[in-house]
Amino acid sequence: MSIHQSTEEIKNELAIITKAKVDPNRFSALYEKYYKQIFLFIHRRTDDEDNTADLTSQVFLKAILNLPKYEYKGVPFSAWLYRIASNEVNQYFRQAKTTRAISIEEEGLSRLMGELNEEPEEQHEKEQIIMESLNHLTKEEIQYLELRFFEDKSFREIGYILLVTENNAKVRTYRIIDKIKKMIRERK
């Protein structure tokens, strides 16, 4: 879930990052703070605990190695970790022959259904159509939906994680919504 930090929290976090750039031992505070978030982010996509643990370790290793290059750009530090995690997951699925998982929770599904704004019909049937339509989306399109609706990220964060502008993230997300709407209409 998206974390909205206060200015004070951001300041404190930046102070830890500055210290960790010189002394990697200081990174432990950030490891403790973000481990669970990153672990769950990866688990929702791999659906495998051991692989998730390995990938999460890789994410934090890459984060410490690349910390000297980190610059604050108006988004929480967690977004930088999500960017690394997203790349690690993509790399994992390019190499492994396993099926990519999509984890949907009730809250996220109702957010997505609200955005689709379709005429009310049998709730269960509608959910079924949406779930089926996910199989017609590319892995990249799935990432936008997951971040926006199932992980409640802002467009700014989505843009930062997926290396596009905030506006581009918004446009792409709504194009995917339109694509799903079209698929639903075709099914009717």
Add this chain to the structure above:
Amino acid sequence: MNNYKINKNKSLPDDEKIRKHMDFNKVLGEYNKVHSYSHATRPFYKNKKFMGFIILLATVILAIIIIERENEKVEIKKSKNVNERLR
């Protein structure tokens, strides 16, 4: 068409399970390994001190060569002058 494994409302690992996988010392150990290896195998042209030394050395050698050549020219001129005087 992609075939994703769609999990609806599937329970995620609890805090205790997640904690079990947490090991900052392991990550730090990996960091030290990778960091020291990348330092040891860093290309020489990325080492500022080494490159500074090479540039300084090249400048000194170039200066010596130029001075030597100038001296040779002076020597040749001198010997020419002596030969002309002898004629």
